[in-house]
Amino acid sequence: xxxxxxxxxxxxxxxxxxxxxxxxxxxxxxxxxxxxxxxxxxxxxxxxxxxxxxxxxxxxxxxxxxxxxxxxxxxxxxxxxxxxxxxxxxxxxxxxxxxxxxxxxxxxxxxxxxxxxxxxxxxxxxxxxxxxxxxxxxxxxxxxxxxxxxxxxxxxxxxxxxxxxxxxxxxxxxxxxxxxxxxxxxxxxxxxxxxxxxxxxxxxxxxxxxxxxxxxxxxxxxxxxxxxxxxxxxxxxxxxxxxxxxxxxxxxxxxxxxxxxxxxxxxxxxxxxxxxxxxxxxxxxxxxxxxxxxxxxxxxxxxxxxxxxxxxxxxxxxxxxxxxxxxxxxxxxxxxxxxxxxxxxxxxxxxxxxxxxxxxxxxxxxxxxxxxxxxxxxxxxxxxxxxxxxxxxxxxxxxxxxxxxxxxxxxxxxxxx
Numbered sequence: 001x002x003x004x005x006x007x008x009x010x011x012x013x014x015x016x017x018x019x020x021x022x023x024x025x026x027x028x029x030x031x032x033x034x035x036x037x038x039x040x041x042x043x044x045x046x047x048x049x050x051x052x053x054x055x056x057x058x059x060x061x062x063x064x065x066x067x068x069x070x071x072x073x074x075x076x077x078x079x080x081x082x083x084x085x086x087x088x089x090x091x092x093x094x095x096x097x098x099x100x101x102x103x104x105x106x107x108x109x110x111x112x113x114x115x116x117x118x119x120x121x122x123x124x125x126x127x128x129x130x131x132x133x134x135x136x137x138x139x140x141x142x143x144x145x146x147x148x149x150x151x152x153x154x155x156x157x158x159x160x161x162x163x164x165x166x167x168x169x170x171x172x173x174x175x176x177x178x179x180x181x182x183x184x185x186x187x188x189x190x191x192x193x194x195x196x197x198x199x200x201x202x203x204x205x206x207x208x209x210x211x212x213x214x215x216x217x218x219x220x221x222x223x224x225x226x227x228x229x230x231x232x233x234x235x236x237x238x239x240x241x242x243x244x245x246x247x248x249x250x251x252x253x254x255x256x257x258x259x260x261x262x263x264x265x266x267x268x269x270x271x272x273x274x275x276x277x278x279x280x281x282x283x284x285x286x287x288x289x290x291x292x293x294x295x296x297x298x299x300x301x302x303x304x305x306x307x308x309x310x311x312x313x314x315x316x317x318x319x320x321x322x323x324x325x326x327x328x329x330x331x332x333x334x335x336x337x338x339x340x341x342x343x344x345x346x347x348x349x350x351x352x353x354x355x356x357x358x359x360x361x362x363x364x365x366x367x368x369x370x371x372x373x374x375x376x377x378x379x380x381x382x383x384x385x386x387x388x389x390x391x392x393x394x395x396x397x398x399x400x401x402x403x404x405x406x407x408x409x410x411x412x413x414x415x416x417x
Contacts, residue, residue, distance in 0.1 A: 025187075026152070033161075038167060039101070049110065057107065064115040071119075072122055073126040077214060079199070083197060088191055089123055092188060095184035100112055102174045130198070141344060143282060221346065224343070224346055230399055235366025235370070237370075239370025248311065289339075290404070299327055343358070
């Protein structure tokens with residue numbers, strides 16, 4: 001009992017709706033984890049599509065995702081829609097997408113399903129991030145975003161593990177998409193039954209603006225635009241972890257890591273992310289948001305240097321790989337809540353959804369740039385591949401300079417919290 005009380009006392013003190021939202025996100029991301037790694041295998045081996053066709057189909061979600069984020073930000077800041085209805089719509093669209101993919105048997109159906117999925121995800125992110133911002137203040141906002149990211153990571157990990165169990169025991173790939181669809185419907189039920197509308201309409205001038213005018217107001221914020229540059233850089237970094245590093249480990253380290261070894265390495269990466277998410281967020285609360293991102297930048301730089309060394313060293317490259325992914329896990333968990341908190345701090349209440357939609361668009365842009373760039377580099381000479389990671393590490397210097405400018409600007413505007 002005493003141990004339980006200590007655990008409860010250690011957990012952040014947050015609005016109960018944050019905890020409910022985190023539970024809903026955990027369930028939703030569990031469903032996503034079911035299909036995350038297994039969708040390409042299914043569409044190539046079971047449906048019979050080429051790897052190129054599957055790549056195009058999966059990539060189409062990023063295109064509709066950009067539209068979804070535009071709509072999601074506008075809807076979240078609309079008195080008619082608000083955060084809650086936007087989340088409900090995103091859950092329904094995402095569930096429909098998963099049902100379409102469950103029945104996919106040709107290229108056009110795969111593209112249709114992914115276009116719907118991208119739209120649903122695009123609607124989701126501005127609204128869910130706005131809910132967290134609405135229910136928190138500057139002092140506990142970082143911990144709230146860390147909690148919801150923690151729920152996302154736990155859900156993905158559970159989904160990946162359970163999806164592997166389903167595939168190994170039944171081979172029923174289509175069932176994974178049905179489970180994913182059901183998880184979105186459960187998320188719909190959680191939102192419908194427990195989450196109240198957090199958008200608060202006001203009578204100030206900004207409320208009289210239409211959606212287009214609100215977007216122009218947000219994009220006219222120079223402080224936000226400075227952050228957009230940094231945020232795209234960070235999302236390109238994260239995309240390298242998910243898309244480029246696994247293939248690099250397989251093809252460019254001494255003797256090449258097997259698929260099983262790579263899966264164990266990334267399981268450790270996710271596990272460390274889960275363990276460190278809340279403690280790191282609590283630690284970073286003593287710094288301004290830009291300073292926290294400078295700390296994250298330093299970890300990214302060190303991590304990329306270690307990734308390069310993993311391919312260069314003749315021995316103990318598995319140890320270097322494990323340490324590198326551990327450093328990159330700290331870089332990731334120190335980045336994600338700090339970035340969302342910074343945007344929420346910048347945003348006027350009436351434009352919060354749109355500001356957070358701009359933040360979400362950075363992810364779409366980063367993932368449009370990062371995987372193709374990394375894939376192209378891996379087709380070049382080994383020397384260029386190893387230098388690529390050194391080049392990424394060198395860009396950290398640029399990021400820190402921009403963050404220093406951002407920190408001075410936010411200090412001047414008095415919006416670090």
